[in-house]
Amino acid sequence: MQMQKNYDHKLYEEEIIKRWEEAGIFKARNDTAKKPFTIVLPPPNASGKMHTGNVLMIAIEDILIRWHKMKGEETLWIPGTDHAGTETQITFERELKKQGKSRFSYNRQDFYEEVWKFVQANKTLVEGQIRRMGAGVDWSRNKFTLEPEVVSLVCKTFEKLYQDGLVYRGDYMVNYCPKCGTTYADIEINHIERVDPLYYIKYGSLVVATVRPETKFGDTAVAVNPADTRYKDWIGSEIEVEGLSGKFKLKVIGDEFVDPKFGTGVVKVTPAHDPNDYEMGKKHNLATVKVIELNGKLTEVAGKYAGLSVFTARKQVVDDLKAKGLIDKVDEHYSHSVAVCKAGHDVEPTILPNWFVKMDSLRKPALEAVKEGRVKIYPKWRTLTYIRWMENIHDWAISRQNIWGIRIPVWYSSKENPNLIVSFINTDGTVVNGRLAELLRNYTLEDIKKGLQVLMAPAESKYKISVEKPSEDCLQETDTFDTWFSSGQWPLAILGYPESEDFKYFYPTNVLETGWEILSKWVSRMMMLGIYLTGEPPFKNVYLHGIVRALDGRKMSKSLGNVINPEEYIDEFGVDALRMGLVAGTATGKDFSFPRDRIVGYKKFANKLWNVARFIEPVLAAKQSSDSSTNEDDQWILHELELVIEKVDSSLEKYRFAEAAEILYEFIWHKLADVYLEKVKDRREEASQTLSKALDICLRLLHPFMPFVTEAVWKEVFLDEGLLISQEWPESK
C-alpha cells in the first residue's frame, strides 16, 4: 500500500500502542541471563490530571528504557500513582464544601472510603494519560500507594524504626495550621513577605517590639543580647510589668539570638508559640505557657480574651493596651516574612505531640553514598544541593493530622489513658467530643470506635507501637504518615521488598529521574530509608530535570491562567512532537519555558522522516539491489552515520538528551535529506543498499525519542522484521 503524502499522527498512535501491548513488549521477566535495567516511575498524584512536568518526566524515562531495551538489557519501568495525602484531602474537601459538607460530617472510616472513591476516578484518568504518552511501562506491576502490601511495608518500617530507637513521640514546635487542622513539615511551609504593624509595648521600664501582642499571656521572660551595653545590667534581674490583667513579673535573660538592632533590642519570649523562643526556653529552662488552642482560639490564660480567635484577640489586646497607655508606638509599615501553609493560611507555631524520626544515623550513609560517588547526581551541580540539605537536616515529623493516608500503627489503651481527647459521631448523628474517661460514662467504647473522627493524645499518654491491634480496649492513633514517609519507601514497596523475586533481581534500580524540586522532599528520603532497610541505596543514578514553566516564562498557576494542558498539544502536534520538543527544550536540567516553537518544529520533523521513507521505500520495493555499488557520496553518508551513532550513544550515556535530539535532527534533516537524497536522485537503485541502511539506523536511533513515527515508518518499510522496538541498538564500529 502506498504511503500517504504526509504523516498524520492521529492515524497511528493508538494502533501502535496496541501492537506494543499485544506483543507484551514491556512486561519484564526475571531473566538472570540478562542485565536488568530498572526505573521506578515517580508516581503522579492520583488526585489530578497529568501536567507538562509529568510529560517531560515520562519522555526522558521512556528514552532510557527503550534505549536500554534495544541494547539487550532486561528493562523494567514500573508505573504507579500516589495518594498525596494532604493535597488530595484538600481537593476532596473543596468538593465537599460545594455540597455543604465537611470532613466533620463523617466518621473517619466513612470519610476515607469517600476519598477512595473520588481518587479511583482520577487514578484511571492519569493511568490513561501515561499510556497515551507511549510510556513503555509494565502495567502488570502497577501499584497505588495505599494498596495493602504498601501499607503493610510502611507500617513495618515504622515499627522497625521504633525498635531501633529511631522513632520518638515528642512535644515539639510544629507548624500547625488551625484552619487545615494539620501540622506541616518545615519544607511544606512557604514564607511570604508581608507588611504588618509592629507594636512597641511597655514592659515595666523596658519596651519590647512585637507583631504578635496577643501571645503576651504566654511570655515567660524577656531577652536581650548579652553584648548590648544598654541592657547588660538587667540580665538576671526580674522586672515588674503592668499588664492587661494586673501586674506580673518576668525574668530578663541574655541570649545571643537577640538582635540589638531590631526594635528596642528587647524581645518578649513566648516559648509555646515561637520556634526561636522555644529554643531559648529550652536553653534557659523557661516555662512553656500555651496561649493558643489547636482550634486557633486563645486559652484560659488569656483571661477575658479566652475563646477569641488570634486576629480578633490581637485587635482587642492592642485596643486595650492603648487605652491603658501601654503602647509606646506602632510601626505600621513593618515588612517581615510570615509562615503560611499550602492553602495560604497563617501557620501557628504550636507545641503538639507528634511522631518523629531521628535523622542523625539515617542521614550519614545517605550522605556518604553521594559524596563517595556510589550514587551519581545529574546534572552534577545539583549534587551540592543534596549535600547541603543532608548536612542541615533535622528530625523529621512524620505524623499528619490527616485522614487520607496510611494510619499510624500506634495504639492507646482506653483504660490507661483517661485523658485522651476524642471526637466521634454518635449513633444519633451528632458529633461528641471530650475526655475519654468522661465520655465512657455515657457511651460505650464500641460506639466511640465506630464513630471515631479524631483523637489527640496528651504528651504523657501510654502507647503501644504494633502493626497488629494489641487488644480490644485500644484506640488507634488517628494521625497518618507524611506522604513522603511512604513514598520514601516506594522503590522497595513497588518491587515487593523483602522476599519477592522482583526485588532480588531488579533492586537497586538504575536511574531515578524526577524534578529537582523534590530532591530534598523525596530523593533524600528514599536514600535514607532504602539504605536503612536494605543496606544499599535504592538507585545508582539520579537525573533531575528542570521545571517546565509557562509560555510567558513564569511558573504555571491556575491563578495566572497560564497552565498548559498537554493533551491539547498531543492532539495538535502528536505525542512524538510534544515529547521531543520538551526533551530538546533544555539541555542542562535548568528550568525552562514551554518550548512551543520546538514542538511545532518536531512535528515537521516527524513529517520529514516520513517523507525520507517515502523516497526510499519504492527503491527498496523494486528489489533490484543486486547491482548496487557505492561511490563517494555513499561512503560519505555512511561515515556520517557512524559518527551519529557514536555521538548519540555518548550523549545518552551522559544524560544529555537535548544534545542527542539535536544531533539526530541535524543529521536526518540536513545531511541525509537535504544533501544525500538530492545527490542520489539519479542513481537510486544503485544506492539502494546505502539508502536502506541509513534509514534503518536512523529509525533505530530515533526510536527512543519519537517512538510512534519511527514505529509507523518501520512498518511501512521493514514490515518483515517485526516491531522496531524489538530491534537491536546500532553499535558503532
Next chain:
RNA sequence: GGUCGCGUAGCGCAGUUGGUUAGCGCACCGCAUUCACAUUGCGGGGGUCACUGGUUCGAAUCCAGUCGCGACCACCA
C-alpha cells in the same frame, strides 16, 4: 541571611576539560515551485558573548569584583 544558578542575535536557548571566521530553533529578508516533503528547498542579514579588572601565546569558557535576574533553604520578636 545561607546556598545554587543565570545574564550569548528581536525572542527562546546550546556552547562538554580555554584553541581557527561564536552556533541552533522561531521570527525577519531575497530567490525557487508539479520531480519524497510547502509540515519544502537554496541563499542572506543580524551578536563589543552584562560590566570592570586579572591569569594566559590565546577567554563566552578560568579567577576576583560590580550591576541585574531567578530559584531553593533558613529565618528576625
